[in-house]
Every structure is written in structure tokens, then in C-alpha cells.
Amino acid sequence: MEKKRVGLRGAVAGLEMERKDNEGILEAYVKAWVSGALDRAATRVSMAFTLALHHLSSFIFLFHANDKITLRNKLAKSLLRDYSKKTRHEGIMLELVRYYKPASRLPEKQEGLSLQASDIEKRFEVLVEACDRDSSLLIEALQWEGIPGMASG
Helix, strand or coil: CCCCCHHHHHHHHHCCCCCCCCCEEEEEEHHHHCCCCHHHHHHHCCHHHHHHHHHHHHHHCCCHHHHHHHHHHHHHHHHHHHHHHHHHHHHHHHHHHHCCCCCHCCHHHCCCCCCCHHHHHHHHHCCCCCCHHHHHHHHHHHHHCCCCCCCCC
């Protein structure tokens, strides 16, 4: 039996098709994130970090199934708690909030595009909502108001 070789592009395309709401996969990404296992991958902008970033950002900020709100809030809280304890993760948290999938934009409009301020504000609101009356996390989320591009108003 001959093994079929799949290039990196094919492998990524296959992973893209995975459901982004798989609780086990999303929790594994968060566990790798908060444990520091993705720190080196983030520095190198490796495929592992890019996939975690894509799936977490998509689920937390773009996926709007009502039955997954609890999971979304749980994941966001874990990432905010991690950020509050490890300020070295500020950069990757900013990447998470500012991330968008470039291929989802029209090719002729891709150049120079980034999230609009209103999109950033909506993502900030998701983080605040995820804090769910946890005052220490809310303080962390509110500190982001002073970060350029993260102001809520």
C-alpha cells in the first residue's frame, strides 16, 4: 500500500475544515497557550501557533452559537487569567484580539487591511462579557482600553 504524501498546504487545508467549535481541541489550544508551550511557536510564528491563534480567535470572537457561550467565556477567562499572571503574553493576546484570516478577504482588497476600530471594540466587549462579574479579570480587560487600537470608546 502506497502512502499518499500531503504537502503542508494540503495539511493546513484539511485542518481548516475541522470544526472550530470542538471543545477538546479548543481546550487543548488554551492549555498549550497558558502552559507556555506555544511561547516559542509564537516567537517563530510557526504553524502550531498560527492554528491555535486562528481557531481560538475565530471561536471566541466570530462563532455565535448560543449553546457555546459558556465555552467561549471559559476559554476567554483562561486566556485573560494567563495574561494577568504573565504580562509577557501581552503581545500574543493582542495578536489574538487583532487576528483576522487574511484569505477571508477579497484578494484585491487584502493589501493594507486590518480590523476596523469597531471590530476591535466588539472583540473587547466579548472579553468584558466573558469576565462575568469576576472583578479581577474585569480589571485586566479594562486595562486594555489604554492600548492603542483597543479602546472601547
